[in-house]
Amino acid sequence: MFEFPQIFEFKIGKVVESFVEWLTINYAGFFDSIKTGILFVLLKMQMIFEWIPWFVIIGIVFLVGWKVKGLKSGIAYTIMLFLIGVMGYWDQMIMTISIVLAAVIISLVLGIPLGIISAYKKRVDIILRPMLDAMQTMPSFVYLIPAIMLFGLGMVPAVFATTIYSLPPVIRLTTLAINSVSKEMKEASQSFGATPLQTLIKVEIPQALPTIMTGVNQTTMMAMAMVVVASMIGSKGLGYSVLIAINRTDIAMGFESGLSIVFLAIIIDRLTQSIGTKYKYD
Amino acid sequence: MSKIRVENLTKIFGKHPKKILQNVEKGMTREEIFKMTGQTVGISKVNFSVNEGETFVIMGLSGSGKSTLIRCLNLLNKPTAGKIFVDDENIIDYDKKELREFRRNKIAMVFQHFGLFSHKTVIENVEFGLEVKGLSKEERYDISKETLQAVGLKGWENFRISELSGGMKQRVGLARALANDPEIILMDEPFSALDPLIRRDMHSELLDLQSKMKKTIVFITHDVNEAFKLGDRVAVLKDGEIVQIDTPEEIIENPANDYIKNFVRDIDRSRILKAENVMKKAAIKFGKALQPKIAITLLEEADVDYGFIIQRETSKLEGIITIDDLALAVKQKKTIEELMHSDYKAVHKDVYIKEIIEIALDTKYPIAVLNDNEEFIGRIHRGTLLKALI
Structure with missing residues (x-):
């Protein structure tokens, strides 16, 4: 039969490997400072979350849920959050939230400007698009390898891997949102002598906001999903408990930590989603 | 004295407009060029002038290039060739900064589908031009409030755009243009999205406002009756070229060719012709x-x-x-x-x-x-x- 000829075989993976190795050797200082920076922010966030009493957190979630979704939802979120505490996963949840929050903030800080640029510059969009496809379809475990090489074990590589995985939706939706601002509105803005920056800030971004908020919601959910995978490289949190449960085939622990993740995901999803719909204009 | 003077204005859409321009100058028709190159000639070699304080109506069917033409007048469309003089300055030569100043102070536009900002309130929409110009919050609020009153929207300042009816939306569009106190107002089919009764109200309101303000208005429409009702002079555009420019009475009495004759056949002449x-x-x-x-x-x-x-x-x-x-x-x-x-x-x-x-x-x-x-x-x-x- 026709077998694929061996002469054509070429290990692209090797190239990537040596590239990452080259990065670790030559830019060790650079990655170290990133690591220190992220770690500092992470620890501060974790500290703040741990410093806030548990009932205050539950209270805030109740109030926000009530305000944006209604009384029933507010009560439901409160019960879910309380149950996480009851099952004994409060501290892990706080750690998970810190990592998710850090990854989401980084994603938004990078993603929204990138999305805007690629809405304006077709060339950037053409280059970015396959990269985003790759970032989303590449099995998420794969990111863990370079993350370990660049940042070692712990929370920082977890944030790094989570960011890469959760970055695409916010970029895509920002681009989409800016591109779908009505042409007449842009023309109106220009016709009054607005500078491109004024048009962007006063018209395009506010118009795009509902869609961008959908992107924020999706990015958050992606980060939630990735944070469990990232526990494999030593980030503590709810995912880590799942991992331990798998290793020990501990059904009880697996169920509890799994359920906690579901509760947390539901709360975060509903809250970010409804904040997004608050921005709908018509 | 003419406020706006347009000379040999041509706009071609496509990748290589300059190349196509030669064909236009050779006298090829729009269809021939489209068949040969796949590029569209929006308007070709248009000449006209608009007098100060005049309502100049450009009338044409869809695809005649009327929207293209009006967008050239504030350079939302960059013309491929030709000159546009406003107060004897060729605006095509303006650099970015001069163009911005021109748009901020001299010219404003009203859009077919209103072009209002749905994330802003009524008064914030009207303030937009002034905000862009950098006026203080108080100043622009006062001016906008006054302008809203002039178009009959007193008390609606803090409503959302989505809460207004079509006619009211276009009043906001008009107020936004007027707030800037421009010398020239471009109106791109402003009333064609409105239903007939409201359109009639808007007509009389516009005539009323215009008799007080005496702005120079360039008005686009596909509706003959509207054109003849509002226009001091009317230009009929067909396939990107002007067929006739005249007063409504003249066009009815002496149509330039069969196309115009056909156009004015349905018109209610009793409302146009005078004793x-x-x-x-x-x-x-x-x-x-x-x-x-x-x-x-x-x-x-x-x-x-x-x-x-x-x-x-x-x-x-x-x-x-x-x-x-x-x-x-x-x-x-x-x-x-x-x-x-x-x-x-x-x-x-x-x-x-x-x-x-x-x-x-x-x-x-x-x-x-x-x-x-x-x-x-x-x-x-x-x-x-x-x-x-x-």
Whole structure:
């Protein structure tokens, strides 16, 4: 039969490997400072979350849920959050939230400007698009390898891997949102002598906001999903408990930590989603 | 003096407009160019000028290039060739900063689908132009509030755009343009998204505002009736070229070709044509002291049945007399003064035919047409009216 000829075989993976190795050797200082920076922010966030009493957190979630979704939802979120505490996963949840929050903030800080640029510059969009496809379809475990090489074990590589995985939706939706601002509105803005920056800030971004908020919601959910995978490289949190449960085939622990993740995901999803719909204009 | 002067303006859409330009200059038609190159000639070699304080209507069917043309006037579309002078400055030569200043101070636009910012309130929309210019919050609030009042939207300042009806939305669009106090207002089919009744209100409102403001308005429409109702002059655009520019009356009376003729066929002429446009100037006029016999000869010679009695010194009309009355006068030895009718009807020369028709129903005599000094300048018969309407 026709077998694929061996002469054509070429290990692209090797190239990537040596590239990452080259990065670790030559830019060790650079990655170290990133690591220190992220770690500092992470620890501060974790500290703040741990410093806030548990009932205050539950209270805030109740109030926000009530305000944006209604009384029933507010009560439901409160019960879910309380149950996480009851099952004994409060501290892990706080750690998970810190990592998710850090990854989401980084994603938004990078993603929204990138999305805007690629809405304006077709060339950037053409280059970015396959990269985003790759970032989303590449099995998420794969990111863990370079993350370990660049940042070692712990929370920082977890944030790094989570960011890469959760970055695409916010970029895509920002681009989409800016591109779908009505042409007449842009023309109106220009016709009054607005500078491109004024048009962007006063018209395009506010118009795009509902869609961008959908992107924020999706990015958050992606980060939630990735944070469990990232526990494999030593980030503590709810995912880590799942991992331990798998290793020990501990059904009880697996169920509890799994359920906690579901509760947390539901709360975060509903809250970010409804904040997004608050921005709908018509 | 002309406020806007457009010379040889051409706009071609596509990747290589400059190349296509040669074809346009060679005189190729729009279809030929499209078949050959796949590029669209929006408008080709358009010339016109708009006078200060004039409402200039550009009328054309969809695809005639009218939106392209109006977008060239504030450079939302960059013309491929030609010149646009506003106050004798060629705006195409403006750099970015000059163009911005031009748009901020001299020209404003009203859009077909309103182009309002749905994330802003009514008054924030109106403030937009002023905000871009950098006016303080108080100043722009005051100006906008006043402008909203002028367009009849007092009390709606803090509503959301989505809460307004179509007609109100376009009032906001108009207010936003007016708030900047521009010298020129571009209106791109502003009323075509509105239903007919509201459109009529908006027409009279615009005419009303314009009589106070005296802005230079360039108005785009596909509706002949709208064009002729609002326009001081109308340009008819077809396939990117101007077919005729004239006053509405002139276009109806002397259409440049069959296309225009076809265009104006459906129009309600009785609302456009005025007494002056349809009257017959030739009329037999004489003083009341004239011998009835001589008067009869005059009428017979001209083959008409009526004579108009004029006061010689003032040219004012005193009465009407029929040929039968004159015959009676001769028989009974009476004077013209005794037998002439003073229950004739007279209209000012600017009265629309629509109103004259109603008057014509009430009188058996021809209707006299008077000028501003109430001098007799012409006559209108029922037959004249009928002829004017077809």
